[in-house]
Structure formats: C-alpha cells, structure tokens
Amino acid sequence: MNHFHYHQGQLNAEDLPLEQIAAAVGTPFYCYSTATLQRHFIAFQEAMTGLRATICFAVKANGNIAVIRTLAELGAGADVVSEGELRCALAAGVPAGRIVFSGVGKARPEIELAINSGILQINAESEPELDLLSQVAVQLGKKIAIGIRVNPDVDAATHAKITTGRKENKFGIEWTHAHRILQHANRLPGLDVAAVAVHIGSQLTDLAPFREAFLRVRDLVVMLRADGIAIRRIDLGGGLGIPYDPQMAPPPSPAAYGALVRQILGDLECDLICEPGRLLVGNAGMLISRVLYIKEGATRSFVICDAAMNDLVRPAMYDAHHEIIPVRQPESGVAMGVMDVVGPVCESGDTFARQRTLPPLASGDLLAFASAGAYGATMSSTYNARRLVPEVLVKGTAFAVVRRRPSYDEMLSLETFPEWMK
Numbered sequence: 001m002n003h004f005h006y007h008q009g010q011l012n013a014e015d016l017p018l019e020q021i022a023a024a025v026g027t028p029f030y031c032y033s034t035a036t037l038q039r040h041f042i043a044f045q046e047a048m049t050g051l052r053a054t055i056c057f058a059v060k061a062n063g064n065i066a067v068i069r070t071l072a073e074l075g076a077g078a079d080v081v082s083e084g085e086l087r088c089a090l091a092a093g094v095p096a097g098r099i100v101f102s103g104v105g106k107a108r109p110e111i112e113l114a115i116n117s118g119i120l121q122i123n124a125e126s127e128p129e130l131d132l133l134s135q136v137a138v139q140l141g142k143k144i145a146i147g148i149r150v151n152p153d154v155d156a157a158t159h160a161k162i163t164t165g166r167k168e169n170k171f172g173i174e175w176t177h178a179h180r181i182l183q184h185a186n187r188l189p190g191l192d193v194a195a196v197a198v199h200i201g202s203q204l205t206d207l208a209p210f211r212e213a214f215l216r217v218r219d220l221v222v223m224l225r226a227d228g229i230a231i232r233r234i235d236l237g238g239g240l241g242i243p244y245d246p247q248m249a250p251p252p253s254p255a256a257y258g259a260l261v262r263q264i265l266g267d268l269e270c271d272l273i274c275e276p277g278r279l280l281v282g283n284a285g286m287l288i289s290r291v292l293y294i295k296e297g298a299t300r301s302f303v304i305c306d307a308a309m310n311d312l313v314r315p316a317m318y319d320a321h322h323e324i325i326p327v328r329q330p331e332s333g334v335a336m337g338v339m340d341v342v343g344p345v346c347e348s349g350d351t352f353a354r355q356r357t358l359p360p361l362a363s364g365d366l367l368a369f370a371s372a373g374a375y376g377a378t379m380s381s382t383y384n385a386r387r388l389v390p391e392v393l394v395k396g397t398a399f400a401v402v403r404r405r406p407s408y409d410e411m412l413s414l415e416t417f418p419e420w421m422k
C-alpha cells in the first residue's frame with residue numbers, strides 16, 4: 001500500500017498533484033511520500049513486536065537525509081556500508097547507538113570514524129578485517145562491539161547480481177570456518193564479539209531461504225554459547241521483497257517474516273538487528289519524467305522520456321520491472337498501445353520497459369515510474385553529463401525539495417586542467 005493515487009484525474013502524492021510539483025521543480029525528479037515511509041516502517045515494527053529488535057534502515061536503498069530522518073523519528077536506526085552513509089545517518093539525526101556498519105571492504109579511516117562515533121556494532125566479514133578492527137580499536141583506546149557476518153551458503157532465489165549468501169559470493173565468513181574465526185576474534189584485544197550477522201540477498205519473494213539461513217545462525221549461536229562465547233545479538237540483514245509487478249504473486253508480508261523470526265530465533269533471548277531497505281522505501285517513491293517524443297520505429301513505437309538509465313538504472317542493470325503510470329489518468333475504455341519506454345542516453349540499454357501496454361501518450365505528458373524509492377536516486381549517476389535529479393518529499397499537501405538539482409557550473413567545478421594545459 002502506498003499514498004500515490006489518482007484524484008480528480010490526476011496522480012497525487014498524498015494530497016498533492018504530481019503535476020504541480022513537476023511545474024515547480026522541473027523533470028525528471030524523485031518524489032517520496034512521508035505517509036508511505038511511516039506506514040511501511042510501522043508495519044515492519046509491528047511485525048517484530050516482542051522481539052527486542054532494532055530496525056536499522058539500510059541507507060544504501062535511499063540515502064536522502066530527510067528520508068532517513070523521517071524513519072529515525074519513528075525510532076529507526078541505520079545500517080551503513082561506507083563513511084559517506086555513516087555521515088548521512090549521523091547528519092539525519094540517527095543516534096550512533098542505533099547504527100550498524102556492514103560491508104565487505106571497510107577502509108581504515110572508515111573504521112576509525114565508526115569507532116570514534118560510538119556506533120552500536122561493526123559487522124566484520126573476514127579475518128584480516130577482524131585484525132584491523134582490533135588494531136584500530138586498541139590504538140583508539142576503545143572496545144568495539146562486533147558482529148561476525150557469516151555466509152550460510154543459501155540460495156536466496158533472487159537476481160544473481162543481488163544474491164549474497166552463496167559460498168561463491170564475496171560476502172561473509174565461510175559458514176564452516178565461522179566457529180574457528182569467532183573463537184579467534186574473541187581473543188583479539190579491543191573487540192567485544194557480540195553478534196552473529198547474516199544477509200543472504202535482496203528482493204526475496206519466498207521465506208524458505210530466510211528459514212534456512214536463520215536455522216544455520218541458530219545452530220551457530222547455540223554452539224558458540226556452549227563454548228563460552230556469549231553471543232547476545234543476531235543481525236538478520238534485510239532482503240524482504242516488495243511487489244513491483246501487479247501481475248506477479250506478492251512477496252510474503254512483514255508479519256509472515258516476523259512470525260518466522262519468532263519461530264526460529266525467538267527463544268534464544270537475543271537482541272535482534274534488522275536491516276530492511278527496499279521494504280521501507282521502495283514503494284514510497286516514484287520517478288517522475290516528461291515525455292519528449294513519441295517515435296514510430298521500423299518495428300515498434302518508442303516513448304522517449306527525459307529520465308534515463310543514469311537516473312534509474314534498475315531496468316538496465318537487473319532487467320527490473322517498474323510500473324509506468326501516466327500522471328494524467330487515462331479515460332476509461334481508451335485504446336491501449338504497446339510501446340518501448342526509453343530515455344535519451346546513447347545506448348540501447350537505456351530502456352525502462354519493452355513492449356509495455358500503455359494508454360495513448362503525447363509529447364509533454366508526465367509519466368511516473370513506480371517503486372523507485374529504493375535503489376533509485378542512490379544508484380544514479382551523471383552519465384552523459386546529465387545532472388543528478390532532485391528529490392522531493394511530500395507530506396499531506398506540502399512538499400519540499402530535499403535534494404536540489406545541481407547547476408552545470410557546480411558539476412564542472414569539480415574538474416580542472418592539468419598544469420601543462422594552462
């Protein structure tokens with residue numbers, strides 16, 4: 001459920017016509033709904049009732065500080081994977097004590113900032129990383145709570161590029177070595193081995209892989225405790241999928257996910273960390289674009305719009321489906337056409353949808369790419385020297401530009417000629 005709906009023939013974000021925002025901000029732009037962000041967070045929180053869970057929003061899904069703050073105001077923490085994300089979370093007002101730092105390749109300055117900021121936990125993914133964490137903690141005279149991310153060798157049955165829990169993936173500590181490495185970590189100075197962490201992939205549409213992974217984590221925690229390593233937290237990662245395509249069966253609900261967690265891990269008396277990203281923000285955002293041209297090709301029709309793969313890369317990168325909705329509501333019974341929806345970037349990969357059934361469109365019409373709140377703006381680039389698009393947050397009848405469009409001068413100001421060309 002989200003708060004984008006037609007009202008008097010116009011697609012609204014909450015109580016505001018998107019056309020009005022487009023007129024003020026220009027296209028393309030990302031638009032987020034506060035009410036949807038809140039609704040999704042509360043639904044997840046309710047699903048975890050009684051589980052002592054800290055919900056750490058995976059900032060990689062949407063790093064806008066106003067979006068993060070909207071969630072933080074409801075009690076969300078943050079899952080960060082870089083110094084930049086850590087800075088965003090802190091700037092958004094997330095308490096350091098609710099921030100977990102994940103990722104397979106943290107550099108020393110990132111570790112230093114994390115430890116100095118006093119965050120809740122750093123998840124380590126390799127032996128050399130554990131050694132560095134210990135070294136830095138000792139140098140800074142601090143003790144840092146760590147989680148060991150294990151690789152449970154479970155197939156998440158999602159897109160190959162976003163599956164992370166198979167043994168051939170770069171993530172986590174090989175399942176069968178986890179016990180030995182945890183014992184090693186437990187002896188390292190400066191480290192407080194607090195948690196076992198797992199994250200097997202993103203956009204999971206079935207609970208079975210979660211079940212398998214959580215059962216392995218459960219076994220490991222029991223085994224470690226028997227050996228005197230007092231694991232007190234489990235980090236479950238993120239990964240629960242969202243509905244993108246109304247033709248597909250909906251993914252399991254947060255409530256069903258919560259019930260599974262309760263069933264498998266509920267009796268371990270552990271605090272939990274959850275790291276949902278997409279689930280909280282995916283359907284809370286749309287990318288709004290204007291149709292530039294309708295072009296009749298040799299074998300098909302193209303809708304050429306002003307958004308491109310650099311603004312929303314998911315279709316090009318993962319063959320992802322995003323619903324495409326005209327901002328002006330089509331008249332009922334209108335004859336539909338079949339079209340490819342493309343952007344201006346100079347490669348054929350710049351295609352949002354192939355052979356999509358759409359109502360008649362004309363130059364100047366506005367289109368909304370749905371479910372773009374997660375991994376949309378955060379994955380955008382300036383390819384073809386296109387400016388990053390603005391982000392707008394709506395609340396009721398109000399809207400605010402929460403990231404503005406940079407000027408071309410600002411973009412160019414990062415570049416200089418070498419001395420020999422001056």
Ligand code: LLP
Nearest residue numbers: 058102199202203238239275276277278375
């Ligand atoms: N925790 C960790 C350690 C992760 O690596 C991720 C996502 C999450 C949590 C959040 O997962 P979520 O709840 O959002 O599924 N760019 C891709 C998705 C990449 C996900 C990477 N890791 C896409 O657009 O589909």
